[in-house]
Amino acid sequence: MADLDTFRRETRNWLEANCPPEMRQPMTSEEDTFWGGRNAKFSSEPQRIWFERMRDKGWTVPHWPREYGGGGLDGEEAKILRQEMAAIGARAPITSFGISMLGPALLKYGTDAQKREHLPKITAGLIRWCQGYSEPNAGSDLASLQTRAESDGDDYIINGQKIWTSYANYADWIFCLVRTDPTAKKHDGISFILFDMTSKGVSTKPILLISGRSPFCETFFDNVRVPKANVVGTVNRGWDVAKYLLQHERAMISGMGERGGSRPLGQVAADSVGSDGQGRLDDALLRAQIATFDVDEAALAAAAERMVDLAKAGQGHPAFSSAMKYYGTELNKRRHEILMSAGGIDALEWESERSGEGARPRAWLRTKANSIEGGTSEVMLGIVAKRILDLPGA
Amino acid sequence: MPLLLTEEQSMLRDSARGLISDHAPVAHLRKLRDTRDATGFSSELWATFAEMGFAGLLVPEEHGGSGLGAVEAGIVMEEIGRTLMPSPFLATSVLSASALTRAGSAAQKSEYLPKIAGGQLIAALALDEAAKHRPLHTALQATRSGNGFKLSGSKAMVVDGHVADLLLVVARSAATPGEREGLTLFLVDPRAKGIAVERTIMVDAHNAARISFDNVEVTADHVLGEVDGGAAVLSGVLDLGRGAVASEMVGLSEEVFGRTVAYLKERKQFGKAIGEFQALQHRAAQLYIEIEITRAAVLKALQALDADPAGATAAVAVAKARAGTTATRAVQEGVQMHGGMGMTDQFDIGFFMKRARVCEELLGDANYHAAQLAQLRGY
Numbered sequence: 001m002a003d004l005d006t007f008r009r010e011t012r013n014w015l016e017a018n019c020p021p022e023m024r025q026p027m028t029s030e031e032d033t034f035w036g037g038r039n040a041k042f043s044s045e046p047q048r049i050w051f052e053r054m055r056d057k058g059w060t061v062p063h064w065p066r067e068y069g070g071g072g073l074d075g076e077e078a079k080i081l082r083q084e085m086a087a088i089g090a091r092a093p094i095t096s097f098g099i100s101m102l103g104p105a106l107l108k109y110g111t112d113a114q115k116r117e118h119l120p121k122i123t124a125g126l127i128r129w130c131q132g133y134s135e136p137n138a139g140s141d142l143a144s145l146q147t148r149a150e151s152d153g154d155d156y157i158i159n160g161q162k163i164w165t166s167y168a169n170y171a172d173w174i175f176c177l178v179r180t181d182p183t184a185k186k187h188d189g190i191s192f193i194l195f196d197m198t199s200k201g202v203s204t205k206p207i208l209l210i211s212g213r214s215p216f217c218e219t220f221f222d223n224v225r226v227p228k229a230n231v232v233g234t235v236n237r238g239w240d241v242a243k244y245l246l247q248h249e250r251a252m253i254s255g256m257g258e259r260g261g262s263r264p265l266g267q268v269a270a271d272s273v274g275s276d277g278q279g280r281l282d283d284a285l286l287r288a289q290i291a292t293f294d295v296d297e298a299a300l301a302a303a304a305e306r307m308v309d310l311a312k313a314g315q316g317h318p319a320f321s322s323a324m325k326y327y328g329t330e331l332n333k334r335r336h337e338i339l340m341s342a343g344g345i346d347a348l349e350w351e352s353e354r355s356g357e358g359a360r361p362r363a364w365l366r367t368k369a370n371s372i373e374g375g376t377s378e379v380m381l382g383i384v385a386k387r388i389l390d391l392p393g394a
Numbered sequence: 395m396p397l398l399l400t401e402e403q404s405m406l407r408d409s410a411r412g413l414i415s416d417h418a419p420v421a422h423l424r425k426l427r428d429t430r431d432a433t434g435f436s437s438e439l440w441a442t443f444a445e446m447g448f449a450g451l452l453v454p455e456e457h458g459g460s461g462l463g464a465v466e467a468g469i470v471m472e473e474i475g476r477t478l479m480p481s482p483f484l485a486t487s488v489l490s491a492s493a494l495t496r497a498g499s500a501a502q503k504s505e506y507l508p509k510i511a512g513g514q515l516i517a518a519l520a521l522d523e524a525a526k527h528r529p530l531h532t533a534l535q536a537t538r539s540g541n542g543f544k545l546s547g548s549k550a551m552v553v554d555g556h557v558a559d560l561l562l563v564v565a566r567s568a569a570t571p572g573e574r575e576g577l578t579l580f581l582v583d584p585r586a587k588g589i590a591v592e593r594t595i596m597v598d599a600h601n602a603a604r605i606s607f608d609n610v611e612v613t614a615d616h617v618l619g620e621v622d623g624g625a626a627v628l629s630g631v632l633d634l635g636r637g638a639v640a641s642e643m644v645g646l647s648e649e650v651f652g653r654t655v656a657y658l659k660e661r662k663q664f665g666k667a668i669g670e671f672q673a674l675q676h677r678a679a680q681l682y683i684e685i686e687i688t689r690a691a692v693l694k695a696l697q698a699l700d701a702d703p704a705g706a707t708a709a710v711a712v713a714k715a716r717a718g719t720t721a722t723r724a725v726q727e728g729v730q731m732h733g734g735m736g737m738t739d740q741f742d743i744g745f746f747m748k749r750a751r752v753c754e755e756l757l758g759d760a761n762y763h764a765a766q767l768a769q770l771r772g773y
Contacts, residue, residue, distance in 0.1 A: 076396075264771060264773075266768065266771050266772065266773025267772075267773065269773065270773055275773070279772060279773070280768070280769075280773065281768075281773050287768055287773065288761075288764065288765075290768065290773065291764035291765060291767055291768040292715075292764050294712075294764075294767055294768070294771065295711075295712050295715045295716055295760075295763070295764050295767060296687075296716070298691065298708075298709070298712040298767075299687045299688060299690065299691035299712055299713075299716045300687055302397065302687075302690040302691045302693070302694040302712075303686060303687040303689075303690035303691070305397050305690070305694075306397035306398070306689075306690040306693070306694075309396035309397050309398050310398065312396070313396070313398055315398070320686075323679075323682070323683045323686060326679075326680075326683060327683050327687060378676070380679075381675070381676040381679040381680065382672075382675065382676070382679075384679035384682060384683065385675035385676065385678060385679045388679075388682065389655055389675075389678055389679065389682060390659075391655070391658060391659065391669040391670070391675050391678065392659060392666075392667045392669050392670050393666070393667075393669075393670035
């Protein structure tokens with residue numbers, strides 16, 4: 001306990017000395033997120049300083065081993081770091097699918113060579129990854145994917161199409177599900193493979209969404225040659241890797257329901273609808289909606305904390321991230337419905353500097369994907385029914 | 395601190411579960427109800443509770459108790475919630491014991507706390523007066539008279555009021571209803587002149603009473619804590635009680651859910667288990683998620699009550715609000731998914747629905763606590 005108290009004190013002092021004041025402000029635009037990668041650009045000097053200091057400390061991924069550029073923290077220490085960062089409103093130094101999705105899968109299934117090759121570049125923010133999972137005819141039924149990888153000596157030749165590939169047009173590498181045995185049952189012929197997005201035959205095409213933005217792409221593979229050594233885990237057992245990675249993806253997406261650095265809803269609403277003489281929002285039903293939301297948000301934060309603690313104690317259920325994903329995404333949609341309602345007509349403006357180019361309505365529309373991406377809410381409930389509740393035929 | 399039970403706490407849970415499930419399954423409550431038992435609980439079982447150290451769970455060791463905290467009290471309450479065991483635990487061992495421990499004089503503590511720990515004294519908190527829980531709206535009047543006070547007014551929903559040996563009465567000694575100032579707690583003998591106790595038979599077949607006070611004389615020695623300064627003590631005691639009731643609702647919700655999922659697997663219609671229907675699967679999964687999230691929120695509040703009681707109010711409001719909403723949903727889905735059987739008195743599920751309704755009202759419902767959170771956060 002005394003050691004943890006010391007760690008907390010040192011962490012607090014270090015953050016105080018090293019986190020620039022600008023990096024303690026709520027994020028207001030997409031430029032505030034640093035993604036890393038070969039073509040990474042910092043949107044500001046404080047963003048660069050903050051990233052580099054955290055990277056040098058090993059705290060872009062505090063709980064990974066030091067040999068891969070992580071911080072080597074144990075569960076309790078990592079929790080303290082999260083709490084201390086939250087206390088000062090510190091932004092994440094980097095957002096990265098390498099950290100939140102691929103890394104955990106590589107740590108579990110990767111060879112030593114694969115770990116040494118890829119993990120240090122993830123912690124240092126040198127390579128930006130994207131995820132090649134969904135296909136036009138393989139959405140909720142992901143295992144029916146058809147992208148083929150055919151053997152050719154030491155290589156595979158990959159042909160097919162992915163869709164909803166987040167930021168594929170900016171990504172340096174892809175982790176991808178491909179069918180290596182078309183004769184096997186659908187879950188049994190899939191492999192998990194890594195390749196460079198600059199490989200010959202890879203092309204991407206952004207998809208315009210209802211938010212007016214294009215965070216997702218169609219990604220095409222036309223005779224892409226990839227070394228067999230890039231398969232993670234066993235050939236044809238890629239579904240195991242895919243599912244394990246999905247647990248981490250779902251845990252990450254469920255976190256979108258947490259407030260993080262943004263302003264409390266009650267304050268945002270007070271600015272637009274006003275308050276009565278006793279300081280209560282001048283819209284009793286909106287106040288009730290926000291209060292109920294705040295209750296659920298605080299409860300979800302406790303559940304997220306407990307999920308980590310349970311996992312650390314070896315008592316977690318592997319399918320629980322589906323439960324959290326369901327709840328967190330539905331909650332985030334609720335948050336943005338409330339933000340739109342609180343903003344009234346001011347939240348309807350789509351273009352203008354005043355509205356941050358329609359930041360609020362675009363963010364609201366973006367959240368509608370939360371309960372679709374990474375597995376729909378309906379798929380999550382099905383997983384809970386089957387794997388946790390053991391209901392028949394689910 | 396991890397949001398998990400420690401090894402000692404898990405052992406406490408196992409021993410409470412063993413005792414309660416063996417000696418007080420739902421049939422125990424059913425029998426007390428059907429026989430219109432005069433006390434509404436088993437004094438024999440309460441004696442066992444005392445022997446096992448549960449009655450004095452929160453009583454400091456120097457007064458013969460176990461000196462444990464909110465998490466442990468919540469553990470026992472959760473097990474009580476699983477079988478709906480009626481007992482003086484909430485009123486005596488949680489609310490009254492903590493009020494006496496926090497605010498009692500040395501003399502008051504040594505007089506009452508050892509008896510609570512020993513199971514020889516039943517105590518009850520007389521607080522609510524109107525239909526809804528509004529502690530600061532206390533109107534029962536305490537008027538100075540000589541060296542002491544005279545109490546006049548009435549209380550409703552006094553849990554264990556008709557079997558109590560000691561009443562902790564919240565009265566207004568100054569200011570007007572609605573104000574935080576001017577509340578005083580009194581230790582009152584229920585046999586004192588001017589007190590009339592009416593046992594009220596409630597929907598959940600648990601104990602409660604209406605008590606009226608007509609110029610009841612109490613001496614200055616019977617003031618618990620500071621005159622006019624009762625609100626501070628009360629809010630800490632009530633928060634602990636809310637954490638405890640929230641725990642009871644977690645146990646209740648989980649038990650109802652467990653029974654419901656078992657029924658979904660067993661009941662067949664259209665040639666298959668009804669649990670194969672996706673309409674029911676998804677609702678069951680949603681309820682499971684609600685319960686797990688609520689469990690975490692409640693444990694968070696209990697840990698906060700132990701670590702920093704004065705700073706725990708927001709976490710407690712979250713816990714009690716969530717627990718109420720979750721339990722309400724659990725019992726509604728429980729009855730609905732049991733179909734016609736769920737409507738029968740013969741089936742236990744209705745007992746859980748009735749108790750959940752009472753727990754929701756006890757110490758503030760979900761609306762009350764959500765509004766508390768809004769106020770704490772300044773909107």
